[in-house]
Amino acid sequence: MSTIVSFKNVQKTYDGETLVVKNLNLEIQEGEFLTMLGPSGSGKTTCLMMLAGFETATHGEILLQGKPINRIPPERRNIGMVFQSYALFPHKSVAENLAFPLKVRKVPKDEIARKVKRALNMVNMEKFANRMPAQLSGGQQQRIAVARALVFEPALVLMDEPLGALDKQLREQMQYEIKQIHEQSGLTVVYVTHDQGEAMTMSDRIAVFNNGIIQQLAPPPVLYENPENAFVARFIGESNELLGTVASVDRERCTVKLESGQNIHAHAGPSVRGTGSASISLRPERVTVGDQAKSCDNVFQGGVKDLIYYGDHLRVVMQVCGRNDFIVKLPNNGDARQLRIGDSVHVGWMAECCSALQ
Incomplete structure (x- = not known):
């Protein structure tokens, strides 16, 4: 697989002092679906706008198919763009909207008709060509x-929060359709969103941004199972965070002494270099409650503070390891339905199910 886009030491500042994007080095592979994910102000949209040509890099170089494009205007970059606002011409029909970028490129009329029909077929909208x-x-x-x-x-093709204006059900349907189009066409897609569920559903790789820096770049399962730092662990999915100090490290496992006094055995994340403060990241669905918890590497006594019914699972709010907001997700089966607010139960998880991060 060859590289189609390269960011080389790219920086961006609007005021000459604060860097919105800091020394970005990123390679995007031909045919992949890469998502830039992060909170508002993290730099993800600025990166997309620089790639599109609507913003100019303050420092560094952006390459498209091996050629520098910093000084090439947007209309000459051969890049498709999808905005959240749709940005359709209200006075033109559907077919005329699709024909417009082809006319600008002086494509012959008969070829325009063929390309418009093909594009409408790709999105199952061929019957709407004459609609406004x-x-x-x-x-x-x-x-x-x-x-x-x-x-x-x-x-x-660049997509900037394209599904932000849609309701939940339609949004999920469009996620599937866009991913299908990507897979069938072999296009390279760079997608920007702040919705981590959307990113996890659609992407081959995700670049998680914060403060103008990529915190981690990896496929969705790697981000979820092996976050490299506490920010990624918090931002991707839901995580219980327990604070403490690394007491010992043995290869890929470590022991962390919590502020509340208990010891936790955990997978040593890539940032763990030795003793010092650390946070434990533990996914709520990795926690076991009741008698079966007794066989886990980490076993504690917990108090049930609240039970929230979600249909397919129960969300249990517990007091565990000095935390009053410890979350456990349990399948909605007979055992889970036995729990009552005020119960004191065993709570446990295996060492490989939680990561220590520094």
């Missing part, structure tokens, strides 16, 4: 926006 944007639902408009980004067969 105002006659379409939000989801239909978003499909047209995606088709318009694909119609001129760009080298790269």
Whole structure:
């Protein structure tokens, strides 16, 4: 797989003092679906805008297919763009909206018709060619926006929070459809979102941004199972965080003495270098409650403070290891339904199910 986009020591500042993006080095592979994920102000959208050409890098170089593009205007970069706002021309029909980027590129009329039909077929909107944007639902408009980004067969498609205006059910449907289009077409997609569930569902790799720096770049399962630092552990999925000090390290395992006095045996994350303060990251679904917890590497007594019914699972709020907001997710089966607020039960998890991070 070859590299299609390279960021080399890229920096961006708007005021000459504060760096919004700090020494970004990133390679995006041809045909992959890469998501830039992070909270507001983390630098992810600025990176996308620099790649699109709507912002200029203060320092460093951006390469597309091996060629520097810093000084090339957006319309000459051969990049498709999908915005949250759809940005469709209200006075043009669906077909005319799709034909516009082809006319700008002086594509012959008969080829325009063929390409427009092909793009509409890709998003299952071929029956809507003569409709006006105002006659379409939000989801239909978003499909047209995606088709318009694909119609001129760009080298790269950028998507900036494209599903942010849709309701939950439609959003999930569009996630699946965009991923299907990506897989069928072989396009390279760079996608920006602050929604970690969306990123986990769609991406081949995720770049997690915070304070203008990529905190970790990895496939979704790696980010979830092996976060490299406490920020990634908190931002990707849900995690119980327990604070303490590393007491000992033995290869990939370590012992952390919590502030509340208990010892926890954990997987030693890549940032653990020896003694010093550390945080334990533990996913709520990795915790066992009741008699079966007694066989775990880490076993404690916990008090049930609240039970929240979610249909397929129970969310149990517990007092464990000095924390009053310790979360456990249990499948909605007979054992889980036996729990009552006020119960005192064994709580346990295996060492490999939690990570110590420094």
